[in-house]
Structures are given as C-alpha cells and as structure tokens.
Amino acid sequence: MSYALELHGIVKRFPGVLANDHIDLAVEPGEIRALVGENGAGKTTLMRILYGLHQPDAGEVYIHGQKQTFHSPHDAIRAGLGMVHQHFMLFPSLSVGENVIYGAEPTRAGFVDRRMARQKVAEIAQQYGLQVDPTARVEQLPVGIRQRVEILKTLYRQAEILILDEPTAVLTPQERDSLFKILRGLAAQGKTIIFITHKLHEVMSLSDKATVLRAGRVTANLRTAETSREEISRYMVGREVMLVVNKPPAQVGEVVLAVENLVVEDETGRARVADLSLQVRTGEIVGLAGVAGNGQTELIQAITGLGPITSGRITLEEQDVSHVSVAGRRKAGQAYIPEDRTHVGLAAAASVADNLLMGFQREAAFSRHGLLSLKGIREHASRLIQRYAIKVAAPSEPAANLSGGNLQKVVVAREFSHQGRLLIAEQPTRGVDVGSIEFIHQRLLNYRSEGNAILLVSAELSEIMSLADRILVMFEGRIVGELNAAEASEAKLGLLMAGGSEKIRD
Ligand SMILES: Nc1ncnc2c1ncn2[C@@H]1O[C@H](COP(=O)(O)OP(=O)(O)OP(=O)(O)O)[C@@H](O)[C@H]1O
Ligand SMILES: [Mg+2]
Structure with a gap:
C-alpha cells in the first residue's frame, strides 16, 4: 500500500545546530500522526521542510509515491499539502471568505467571481463540519474560529495532507474539543493529518500513531493504542518524568498584592473589570481561571502597569502603584511572565x-x-x-x-x-516540553516556599488545580467564585467559568 507521505533521511543544519539528523517518516492516508519531542528537537524544522519553507541539506520527500522537490510553499500546496501555522496568517480586516480565497480566487472572464467563491467556501465548510460565517470579519472572531478559517483555507486549495504546529496551544478546552472533532472528521474522509503537540493527553486522545523526536532524530514510532504518556515521555526526555506535582502545604504570610475595587473600562465605556478586589499573600499561589475574554487580560494589564485603570487601587508591598510605570513596579518587586511572549x-x-x-x-x-x-x-x-x-x-x-x-x-x-516578591505568571508552560513543565512547576513551588507571592493565570485547568492554593474564577469582569485547591474539580470550575452560580463556597 502506498503512503500519503514519506520522508527519507532528512538532514537540516543551522549554524552550530544539527536540527534534523537523517529523519525518516512515513504516514498513511487517513492517518492522524502526532509529532512530539523536547523543545528544540527539530519538529517545526521538519514540518517547514515538508511544506517547502526550508530546503533540506539532504534527504527526499515523496507524496503519494511521487518524489518531490519543494522550492517554496507554493510547490507544496500544488502537491496537496496545507499548513496551519501557530501564528495565523490572516488579514484581520478582510472577511472570512476573502481570506479563504485570497491568492486563489476563482475568476470568470478575468474578474473575481465572488458568488462562486462564496458558494465554494460554504460547500467546503459544510462538507467538513467547519462552522464559520463567510461574511464575518476575521478581526472580530475568537482564536478558535480563526484557526478554522486557516483550515478552511488549506481545504479550499485541495490539501490532502494537513500539518498543524501546536494547534491547541492557544485554544480554550472547548475550542480544542471542537478542533479535534473537525480533525477526526477530516481523517475519516481520507485526509492525512500531522500535528505537533507537547500535551501528551492530546496525543493519546487524537492520534493513531506518534513519532518521537529527540535531538534531531527519531527515537520511536508508537501505535497510540499500545503506548502510554509515561512511555512517550521516556522516549522524549530519556528518563521518567513526574507527571504529577507534589506540593507541600502553604505557609501563608502577609499581603504582597492587593487589588481594591478595580474598574477598567474599554473605549466604549464598558467595564471589562467591574469592581474587582483580590489579594495575593506571601507563600501562596493564587490561580485565576476563566474563559478567555472575561476581563483577565485587562486585569493583568492593570496590575502589571501595561494598561490603564478607570478607578480603584493596586498596592504592591504596601506601596500604592495604581499609577506607577511598569519599570517602577518591577523595582517595587514585580516579575511578569506574559502570555504573549513574542x-x-x-x-x-x-x-x-x-x-x-x-x-x-x-x-x-x-x-x-x-x-x-x-x-x-x-x-x-x-x-x-x-x-x-x-x-x-x-x-x-x-x-x-x-x-x-x-x-x-x-x-x-x-x-x-x-529578586521580586510578586510573580505574575500567564500561561507559564505554554509550548514547553514535559521535562521543562516539570522543571517550571518545581521552580514555581520553590518560589512560593521562599516566601513569595504568585498570581497564576492558565488556560490549563489541570495546571491551575495542581499548583494553586486558592482558585479565583473570573466571569464578565468579576470574581464569581473562590475555591480551595483541595475542593476544586474541573466540573465545579467549569460551572463557575460559565457564570453558573455566585460564590459556591462549599
Ligand atoms: N532559522 C533558524 N536559524 C538558526 N537555528 C534555527 C532556526 N530554526 C530553528 N533553529 C534551531 O534548530 C533547532 C530545532 O528547532 P525547531 O524549531 O525545529 O524545534 P521544535 O522541536 O519545533 O521545538 P519547540 O517544541 O520548542 O517548538 C533548535 O535548536 C533551533 O534553535
Ligand atoms: Mg516548534
């Protein structure tokens, strides 16, 4: 039987780095393949070679049994490949339909045939269960839907093989679930899918097989049904990785960060943060959970000094910093790991x-x-x-x-x-491999034991539940619930995050 895709002996060097060291990969049509490995193992490089963005120093690419040489993504697209990048490449001010057909517009008598374009986009969306409004402007869409537009774009160009580089890194759990449904549907209709991830539970729930890279080489090809998260991480890191966090009890002391009656209005006068108060004390990790768009970003910007406040007060180590610059707040003891690292x-x-x-x-x-x-x-x-x-x-x-x-x-x-006493950590382990997640989690806990205060924002509920001592849930600009880590469950948090009920403190 012929493979949808074969890579033979791919080698890629960068100055001082052997990023891909004789990599072989063979994927069957209709298969979902996970590509995993430590940070810097060479996953993105390999996929960029496959998509014609890098030229390999050695090795061969076969698509449906045909040898191919890609000089650019244009060649790769013609051979039936599509790639969804982590940083989306859409025009925010154009509509969904315009983005999808951009560069491949159907024409009639030399003019763009808009009606035909609309019809085709709707057809593909329907066929693969990708619900999007073709007339919506991309800038008004949430991340999960933008990603759908990227997928639609590849399908419109008749991609048979889809490459997704860490597609879930920026998604909420709900968005991730619907992406997986779409990808399963695509595979069932014969499309071949390769996705990169650091989340081993995603490998387990979505893939048919997993390929593990380590320092530029393939260390394992595993059938998902016959492997485990522990085995995969062993092949990735070369040792056992603790997948659970051991947390000593909190030794809570004085207040480091106090937010009092904070209001942050947007330019239309709508309160994105509405009369919110919270405290973070030494020796504790306070987790902030919530569905994206409920004011977390505005709250963190106000606390860090990156955004304005409308009213209220922010105190850091008893100093009123409500109107102090970012540099001033750093000096007063604030460290910040922002979500948007780039x-x-x-x-x-x-x-x-x-x-x-x-x-x-x-x-x-x-x-x-x-x-x-x-x-x-x-x-x-x-x-x-x-x-x-x-x-x-x-x-x-x-x-x-x-x-x-x-x-x-x-x-x-x-x-x-x-050397600050307050750390605000937003998505601190986004995009890092399991070994490094373990390390960063340990650092966070040490920082807490050393008598510092941490405010942790994470889209991974499991991360918040295993690290935080108290969890605050934000909904529509307010804290709608507070749970102790011991009593929190995904179900309880999920209910509060959806605006379920006021203060269920049980
Ligand atoms: N354009 C470049 N110039 C120089 N070195 C590069 C370039 N692109 C990648 N590298 C290096 O090649 C190695 C492999 O990088 P790659 O991005 O493929 O890793 P990755 O497996 O995708 O890691 P991550 O999980 O962190 O995304 C790294 O050491 C990286 O620094
Ligand atoms: Mg990468």
Whole structure:
C-alpha cells in the first residue's frame, strides 16, 4: 500500500545546530500522526521542510509515491499539502471568505467571481463540519474560529495532507474539543493529518500513531493504542518524568498584592473589570481561571502597569502603584511572565543574552558608571541557559532563531532571576516540553516556599488545580467564585467559568 507521505533521511543544519539528523517518516492516508519531542528537537524544522519553507541539506520527500522537490510553499500546496501555522496568517480586516480565497480566487472572464467563491467556501465548510460565517470579519472572531478559517483555507486549495504546529496551544478546552472533532472528521474522509503537540493527553486522545523526536532524530514510532504518556515521555526526555506535582502545604504570610475595587473600562465605556478586589499573600499561589475574554487580560494589564485603570487601587508591598510605570513596579518587586511572549516578553532581533537581561540592565552586577558590563551579562546569560536547559548555539544568537519552547524558557528564566516578591505568571508552560513543565512547576513551588507571592493565570485547568492554593474564577469582569485547591474539580470550575452560580463556597 502506498503512503500519503514519506520522508527519507532528512538532514537540516543551522549554524552550530544539527536540527534534523537523517529523519525518516512515513504516514498513511487517513492517518492522524502526532509529532512530539523536547523543545528544540527539530519538529517545526521538519514540518517547514515538508511544506517547502526550508530546503533540506539532504534527504527526499515523496507524496503519494511521487518524489518531490519543494522550492517554496507554493510547490507544496500544488502537491496537496496545507499548513496551519501557530501564528495565523490572516488579514484581520478582510472577511472570512476573502481570506479563504485570497491568492486563489476563482475568476470568470478575468474578474473575481465572488458568488462562486462564496458558494465554494460554504460547500467546503459544510462538507467538513467547519462552522464559520463567510461574511464575518476575521478581526472580530475568537482564536478558535480563526484557526478554522486557516483550515478552511488549506481545504479550499485541495490539501490532502494537513500539518498543524501546536494547534491547541492557544485554544480554550472547548475550542480544542471542537478542533479535534473537525480533525477526526477530516481523517475519516481520507485526509492525512500531522500535528505537533507537547500535551501528551492530546496525543493519546487524537492520534493513531506518534513519532518521537529527540535531538534531531527519531527515537520511536508508537501505535497510540499500545503506548502510554509515561512511555512517550521516556522516549522524549530519556528518563521518567513526574507527571504529577507534589506540593507541600502553604505557609501563608502577609499581603504582597492587593487589588481594591478595580474598574477598567474599554473605549466604549464598558467595564471589562467591574469592581474587582483580590489579594495575593506571601507563600501562596493564587490561580485565576476563566474563559478567555472575561476581563483577565485587562486585569493583568492593570496590575502589571501595561494598561490603564478607570478607578480603584493596586498596592504592591504596601506601596500604592495604581499609577506607577511598569519599570517602577518591577523595582517595587514585580516579575511578569506574559502570555504573549513574542510581543511583550521578548525582542526577537536582540540576542538571547540581551533578552535574558532586559529589565535588569541597571542593576549593579551589570552596569558600572552607566556602562553595561559585558562580562557580567555573559555570565548571567550562561548561568540561565545552563540552568533552564535553553537550547541555543551561543548566547549571542538572536532570539528569533530559537524554537518556540526555548523562547518561553528565556522569558521564564529571566523573570525567575528577578529578586521580586510578586510573580505574575500567564500561561507559564505554554509550548514547553514535559521535562521543562516539570522543571517550571518545581521552580514555581520553590518560589512560593521562599516566601513569595504568585498570581497564576492558565488556560490549563489541570495546571491551575495542581499548583494553586486558592482558585479565583473570573466571569464578565468579576470574581464569581473562590475555591480551595483541595475542593476544586474541573466540573465545579467549569460551572463557575460559565457564570453558573455566585460564590459556591462549599
Ligand atoms: N532559522 C533558524 N536559524 C538558526 N537555528 C534555527 C532556526 N530554526 C530553528 N533553529 C534551531 O534548530 C533547532 C530545532 O528547532 P525547531 O524549531 O525545529 O524545534 P521544535 O522541536 O519545533 O521545538 P519547540 O517544541 O520548542 O517548538 C533548535 O535548536 C533551533 O534553535
Ligand atoms: Mg516548534
């Protein structure tokens, strides 16, 4: 029987890194294949080669038994491939339909045939169960629906093989469930799917087979039905990974962060944060749960100083910081791991060493008489690179060359190295591999034991439930419930997140 896709002996080198080291991969038509591996293992590189975005240094690509050489994604698309990137490539101000047909518009007598385009988009959406309104403007759509538009785009170009690079990283649990339903439907209709993920429960629930990469090589091809999360992570990391968190009881002390009667209105005057109060004390991790769009972003922006407040008060270590700049708040003891690492957390063009320093450049170890000490900076960078196992050829390399998960580790390493007493962590383990999740979780717990305060925002309920001491649920700009970690369950949290009931404190 012929494979939908075969890769033979793929090799790809970057300066100082062997990203793909003779990789073989064979996927059957209608199969769902998971591609997993540590940060920097070479997953994205391999998929970019398959999609014509990189040229391999050696190796061959076969699609439906035919040898192919892709010079660009254009060639790959013609051979029946489609890729859904993690950072969507849509035009926000155009409609869904316009985005889908962009660059492949049906024409009649030299004019774009809009009616035909609309009809075709609707047909495909119907056939594959992708519910979207073709007239909606992309900028008004939630992330999950935008992703559907990306999938629709590939299907419109008649993709037979779909590649998805960490498609669930930005989705809510509900959005993820509907994506999986769509992908299962596509596979049932004969499409071949390859998806990259760090979440092993997703591998277990969605894939037929899993391919594990480690340091640029394939370490295992496993049938999902015959394997386990433990076995997969062993092949990924080369050792046992603790998939559960052991948490010592909290030793709660004085208040570090206090938010009192905070109101944040948007430009239309609507309250995104409505008279909200909360406290985070030393020695505790407070989790903030909620469906995206219920004011969490505005709340965190107000606390960190990145966004304005309408009224209310924010105190950090007894200092009123309501109107203090971000730099001022950092000085007062605030560290922040932002959700949007590419825009808020990092400067892509700057070196890894500079990124590890950002925000601390005025500290004594790094500056003397206003000049930066290069030695101090290099040492600081090397220390963190080693400690956090950041995969980078040299500290001077631009951050842009790092893999997704290694970028996240740069931000996490920098913020933990800050001597503040308050850490605001938004999605701290998004995109990082299981071994590093274990490490970051341990760091969070140590930070708490050292008598610091943590406000944790995560879309992963399991992460919040295993780390937080108290969980606050946000709905429509308010805290609608508070649960102790011990009494929280996904069901209870889910109910509160949906605006279920006021204060069920049982
Ligand atoms: N354009 C580039 N220039 C230099 N090095 C690169 C480039 N792209 C990737 N690399 C390096 O190649 C290696 C593999 O990166 P890749 O992005 O494929 O990893 P990944 O498995 O997708 O990791 P993650 O899970 O973190 O996304 C990394 O060491 C990375 O730093
Ligand atoms: Mg990647």
